Amino acid sequence: MIEIKKLTKQADNKLILRGIDLSITQGETVAILGPNGAGKSTLLKVLATLIKPTSGLVKVNGLDLKKDHIEVKKMFGYLPHSSLLYDHYTPLENLVFFGNLYGVKDVENRARKLVNEVGLSFFINEPVKNFSRGMIQRIAIARAIIHEPKIMLLDEPHTGLDQGAITILNNVVLSMKEKGCTTLMVTHDFKQAAAICDRIIIVKYGKIADDFKINSQSLSLVSEKYQVLVEGVS
Ligand SMILES: Nc1ncnc2c1ncn2[C@@H]1O[C@H](COP(=O)(O)OP(=O)(O)O)[C@@H](O)[C@H]1O
Ligand SMILES: [Mg+2]
Numbered sequence: 001m002i003e004i005k006k007l008t009k010q011a012d013n014k015l016i017l018r019g020i021d022l023s024i025t026q027g028e029t030v031a032i033l034g035p036n037g038a039g040k041s042t043l044l045k046v047l048a049t050l051i052k053p054t055s056g057l058v059k060v061n062g063l064d065l066k067k068d069h070i071e072v073k074k075m076f077g078y079l080p081h082s083s084l085l086y087d088h089y090t091p092l093e094n095l096v097f098f099g100n101l102y103g104v105k106d107v108e109n110r111a112r113k114l115v116n117e118v119g120l121s122f123f124i125n126e127p128v129k130n131f132s133r134g135m136i137q138r139i140a141i142a143r144a145i146i147h148e149p150k151i152m153l154l155d156e157p158h159t160g161l162d163q164g165a166i167t168i169l170n171n172v173v174l175s176m177k178e179k180g181c182t183t184l185m186v187t188h189d190f191k192q193a194a195a196i197c198d199r200i201i202i203v204k205y206g207k208i209a210d211d212f213k214i215n216s217q218s219l220s221l222v223s224e225k226y227q228v229l230v231e232g233v234s
Helices: 040-047 069-075 091-101 107-117 133-145 163-178 190-196 219-229
Strands: 002-011 014-024 029-033 055-060 076-079 151-155 182-186 199-204 207-213
Touching: 002 040, 014 040, 014 207, 029 040, 029 190, 040 055, 040 151, 040 182, 069 076, 076 133, 091 107, 091 133, 107 133, 133 151, 133 163, 151 163, 163 182, 163 190, 190 219, 199 219, 207 219
Parallel strands: 029 182, 029 199, 076 151, 151 182
Antiparallel strands: 002 014, 002 055, 199 207
């Protein structure tokens, strides 16, 4: 589904991504772990076609990220650090706006359904500017999936969420997985990674330092490997 070969990204004479080789199959839920500055967000931005790679090849469902970037972009649902929402719009207005950008059919119904799914129906007509970080993140999750993407790119999605919102987010990821959606999720939350992901990738200095399968029982394996690779504990 996603094939990444010898991917590099240079900015200001600094090599941020130093040769990433990665192959991801459809329906996989992959957590990307690693210290601050490792290049995790940069990797997601390259995939979301927000920034161009310096060299290397990315193929998504056989399409070339460079040549077919308009088609490829539609396949991705990207949740960055910042919510991308319009402050003075309500959740419904935001979702209808972004849904229209993607040409979503019956957009208002879809938006109402998503507001309900993320547990904010009570606030559907209030401007987003009054919302807490967790509430904004809930709408941002809905925004990222309004066009039913084939791949979700989530950048630290659990940050600032309360327990209810974490459950909603995890359920979104798992129900999208059931529909065949692939997820790449940058996170520092090992517990959530072990709960919803089936594979862990550790990124260090712009390279993949480890790549292994996990299940919900292997939380200790994740922290052990991370400590050895990133924190130098042996
Ligand atoms: N546009 C840019 N220009 C120069 N340096 C950048 C740019 N974007 C990111 N960087 C640098 O690249 C490194 C990796 O950044 P990032 O991908 O955001 O790391 P992570 O998400 O793993 O914390 C950091 O050292 C950051 O300062
Ligand atoms: Mg980051």
